[in-house]
Amino acid sequence: MINPRLLLPVLSLAVLVAAVFWLQPRAMSYVGVNLLFNLAVPIALATVAQMVIIMVGDIDLSMGAFVSLIACITAAILPENPALGWAMLAGCVLTYAALGALIEARQLPAIVVTLGMSFIWGGAAVLILPSPGGSSPAWLTAIMKAKPPLVPMAIIASVSIAAVAHLLIMRSGFGVRLRALGGNLRAVSRAGRSTVRLRAMAYAVAGVFAVLAGMALVGLTTSGDANIALRYTLLSIAGVILGGGEFTGGRVSPIGAVIGALTLTLAGSFLSFLRLSPDWQIGAQGAILILVLAARLLVRRAEKRA
Amino acid sequence: MASARPNTTGPEPVVILDGASKSFGALRALDHVDLRIDPGECLGLVGHNGAGKSTLVNLVTGQFAASEGRVIYPGAKDHRQAGIRAISQEGMLCPNLTVLENLQVVQRDLTGWSWRRLAARRIGAALDAIFPGHRIRPEMPVFDMTLAEQQMVEIAIGFAQGAHPARLVVLDEPTSSLDASISAQLLAHLRRFCAEGGAVVFISHMLGEVFEVADRIVVMRDGHIIADRAAKGFTRQGLVDAMGHVADESHEPSALRIRALGNRSDAILRTPEGVEARKGEIVGLAGLAGHGQAEALARFYLAQSSDWRSLAEPAVVFVAGDRKRDGVMPIWSIRRNLALAALGHLCRLGMVDRAAENALSADWQARIGIRTPDMANPILSLSGGNQQKVLFARALATTAAVVVMDDPMRGVDIGTKTEVYDMIRHEAAEGRTFLWYSTEMDEILNCDRVFVFRDGAISAELEGERITEANILAASFEFGDAA
Numbered sequence: 001m002i003n004p005r006l007l008l009p010v011l012s013l014a015v016l017v018a019a020v021f022w023l024q025p026r027a028m029s030y031v032g033v034n035l036l037f038n039l040a041v042p043i044a045l046a047t048v049a050q051m052v053i054i055m056v057g058d059i060d061l062s063m064g065a066f067v068s069l070i071a072c073i074t075a076a077i078l079p080e081n082p083a084l085g086w087a088m089l090a091g092c093v094l095t096y097a098a099l100g101a102l103i104e105a106r107q108l109p110a111i112v113v114t115l116g117m118s119f120i121w122g123g124a125a126v127l128i129l130p131s132p133g134g135s136s137p138a139w140l141t142a143i144m145k146a147k148p149p150l151v152p153m154a155i156i157a158s159v160s161i162a163a164v165a166h167l168l169i170m171r172s173g174f175g176v177r178l179r180a181l182g183g184n185l186r187a188v189s190r191a192g193r194s195t196v197r198l199r200a201m202a203y204a205v206a207g208v209f210a211v212l213a214g215m216a217l218v219g220l221t222t223s224g225d226a227n228i229a230l231r232y233t234l235l236s237i238a239g240v241i242l243g244g245g246e247f248t249g250g251r252v253s254p255i256g257a258v259i260g261a262l263t264l265t266l267a268g269s270f271l272s273f274l275r276l277s278p279d280w281q282i283g284a285q286g287a288i289l290i291l292v293l294a295a296r297l298l299v300r301r302a303e304k305r306a
Numbered sequence: 307m308a309s310a311r312p313n314t315t316g317p318e319p320v321v322i323l324d325g326a327s328k329s330f331g332a333l334r335a336l337d338h339v340d341l342r343i344d345p346g347e348c349l350g351l352v353g354h355n356g357a358g359k360s361t362l363v364n365l366v367t368g369q370f371a372a373s374e375g376r377v378i379y380p381g382a383k384d385h386r387q388a389g390i391r392a393i394s395q396e397g398m399l400c401p402n403l404t405v406l407e408n409l410q411v412v413q414r415d416l417t418g419w420s421w422r423r424l425a426a427r428r429i430g431a432a433l434d435a436i437f438p439g440h441r442i443r444p445e446m447p448v449f450d451m452t453l454a455e456q457q458m459v460e461i462a463i464g465f466a467q468g469a470h471p472a473r474l475v476v477l478d479e480p481t482s483s484l485d486a487s488i489s490a491q492l493l494a495h496l497r498r499f500c501a502e503g504g505a506v507v508f509i510s511h512m513l514g515e516v517f518e519v520a521d522r523i524v525v526m527r528d529g530h531i532i533a534d535r536a537a538k539g540f541t542r543q544g545l546v547d548a549m550g551h552v553a554d555e556s557h558e559p560s561a562l563r564i565r566a567l568g569n570r571s572d573a574i575l576r577t578p579e580g581v582e583a584r585k586g587e588i589v590g591l592a593g594l595a596g597h598g599q600a601e602a603l604a605r606f607y608l609a610q611s612s613d614w615r616s617l618a619e620p621a622v623v624f625v626a627g628d629r630k631r632d633g634v635m636p637i638w639s640i641r642r643n644l645a646l647a648a649l650g651h652l653c654r655l656g657m658v659d660r661a662a663e664n665a666l667s668a669d670w671q672a673r674i675g676i677r678t679p680d681m682a683n684p685i686l687s688l689s690g691g692n693q694q695k696v697l698f699a700r701a702l703a704t705t706a707a708v709v710v711m712d713d714p715m716r717g718v719d720i721g722t723k724t725e726v727y728d729m730i731r732h733e734a735a736e737g738r739t740f741l742w743y744s745t746e747m748d749e750i751l752n753c754d755r756v757f758v759f760r761d762g763a764i765s766a767e768l769e770g771e772r773i774t775e776a777n778i779l780a781a782s783f784e785f786g787d788a789a
Contacts, residue, residue, distance in 0.1 A: 171422075173410050173416055173417060173421050176403060176407045176410045176411065177410065177411060179400070179402055179403060179407075180400045180402075180403060180407075180408075180410075180411045182402065183400030183401055183402035183403055184397075184398070184399065184400040184401065186398070187398040187399065187400055187411060188400075188411060190369065190392075190394075190398055191411050191412045192368075192386060193411075249401065249402050250400070250402040250403075251402045251449075
């Protein structure tokens with residue numbers, strides 16, 4: 001039984017893949033596929049992180065700045081002083097959890113808190129790495145640039161991210177309780193569970209995925225930059241929505257989110273293959289997004305009538 | 307009455323309320339209530355709006371702590387361990403989860419790798435036992451289900467097996483979205499559950515159902531239990547009489563106030579539900595809360611006011627009861643809050659005329675008695691009653707011919723109430739029409755005509771001397787037998 005909500009994301013990805021292969025048949029190879037989807041891995045991780053936040057009814061406007069900070073820590077501190085580096089990464093996750101607790105306990109709007117935090121993350125990133133540079137820990141590059149037989153690393157990584165996120169969010173009891181928070185907050189607190197704790201946990205999970213996104217990004221680019229991932233904020237939100245998630249009500253799909261991230265990355269390559277001037281690419285990417293969302297709206301309406 | 311001591315003879319009771327009180331600010335929702343519920347008992351709980359039913363239920367189910375007195379669960383440390391479950395009226399499912407996942411939210415012992423199998427078995431067994439022949443699968447997402455199916459799932463969760471078996475289940479209007487045959491299945495299950503030693507508290511506006519299932523009936527009024535005896539000791543009429551105030555001298559008969567409102571065919575407005583009003587008439591919408599009155603008002607108001615080209619002078623104005631949600635602008639001054647609806651004629655060339663705004667608010671401060679040294683103070687500096695007066699002034703400051711009021715006196719002190727009643731009568735005499743939804747009986751008794759709502763439709767239209775508490779209560783509760 002396949003979830004009908006996943007049909008549209010899968011379909012849009014398939015159409016894009018077909019279009020890319022048709023434009024550029026040489027992409028239909030081990031190296032080609034790896035190149036196409038390589039940069040989708042950190043975006044997919046950031047999208048899953050954003051999805052967890054959207055799932056509990058919030059939105060994270062600091063995702064790009066946070067992933068950039070992680071990239072700076074990974075490139076500047078982790079290779080030289082692993083102990084300090086890991087401690088800082090763990091501290092970042094704990095800060096995320098604390099933000100979640102704060103948002104729930106004080107009933108603050110997440111959009112404001114995360115917007116404010118984005119400046120703090122950005123400032124910290126500049127402090128850690130004032131100019132682009134640093135290096136990737138050797139083991140990290142080895143993982144990200146590994147060449148397993150038959151299937152490229154980018155595909156293996158994407159599938160594993162989707163599988164892990166699906167098991168954690170959709171199948172485990174822990175994930176069910178987190179999703180319940182977005183579905184009906186009052187039901188959760190009526191059942192005698194601490195909503196502060198649950199929201200803190202959701203933010204911690206998002207923090208872990210965002211940390212992985214920053215590390216994966218450094219593993220690919222082998223250096224860091226305080227502005228390296230600023231696009232990720234909007235890309236991750238778009239990816240969640242593209243993947244069949246909704247802004248309210250806790251209805252999300254981890255597999256869809258990963259597919260959404262892949263689709264967005266591929267849309268960029270597709271436009272390059274069309275030889276579209278880079279000036280127009282962002283606009284064209286937006287047009288693709290609108291197209292897919294419009295299709296989704298039509299499908300929903302047809303569903304409702306049926 | 308029940309003894310407050312846990313160690314009486316016979317089976318240990320499930321819960322004991324010992325002089326329990328609950329206050330919300332100045333309002334005493336529950337006043338020194340003693341109640342004891344034994345295993346195997348099926349308790350029917352009846353009362354009109356604000357009688358204290360939900361507060362009582364929330365104390366028993368551990369949602370509120372008592373302000374005074376105690377709630378005791380003999381042999382258990384809290385309500386959860388005592389096996390007390392609540393099935394509330396207001397949808398406590400997470401629509402984004404499946405049926406079995408909703409059980410995970412409520413139960414704590416669904417851990418480990420195979421929790422899904424265990425949850426599916428528990429909820430499936432409960433559904434099979436209560437609603438044989440149902441077509442609900444545990445993997446179904448809740449948002450795909452009908453309202454009735456969601457209600458069935460909620461009931462099944464209440465009875466499902468868990469770490470602490472259900473010993474007392476509180477059902478608040480459980481049959482409101484179920485059809486007759488499913489309701490009958492539920493009632494049969496309740497009787498079976500009690501026969502096997504479980505206890506039930508059953509709240510319903512369908513008195514037929516209460517008589518069918520309850521072996522003891524508790525009647526509440528004004529935060530007190532005013533009658534508590536075996537169901538056989540009540541007749542239906544006696545039950546309705548008990549819910550009302552027996553001696554009510556303060557109420558002047560409406561007949562004395564009957565005014566010349568013209569022929570009934572002169573209605574200036576009529577809603578799809580059938581509520582109609584003449585010029586200058588105060589029309590009350592009564593009945594138990596949540597039976598479609600607020601929705602009827604909102605539909606009427608939005609149909610009159612939601613328009614692309616909004617008129618400078620609205621034809622209908624709205625006085626909110628839920629001040630926070632649809633009333634005050636929390637960071638604005640009192641003056642701005644008051645002048646909001648009349649801005650259309652306070653503007654000159656698109657700019658707000660400050661002098662006119664000041665004059666208007668000063669005028670209304672004097673007329674309606676808003677107690678503040680300075681109308682430029684923030685609205686939240688006022689007490690709740692005075693905030694409500696500002697909302698009244700906002701509506702009355704327009705030239706709108708119709709004023710729609712959505713239970714506007716919620717949580718307002720008696721002094722303010724009296725002042726506002728006078729204001730309303732005065733305005734009505736000058737030709738304004740009021741549509742007034744109220745959950746409070748003494749307000750409804752102030753109306754010229756009353757429509758009583760039940761299950762989203764009008765169940766009675768009362769006028770003049772027929773507007774009595776007994777008639778309104780009778781129309782609020784369903785007499786017919788549950789099929």
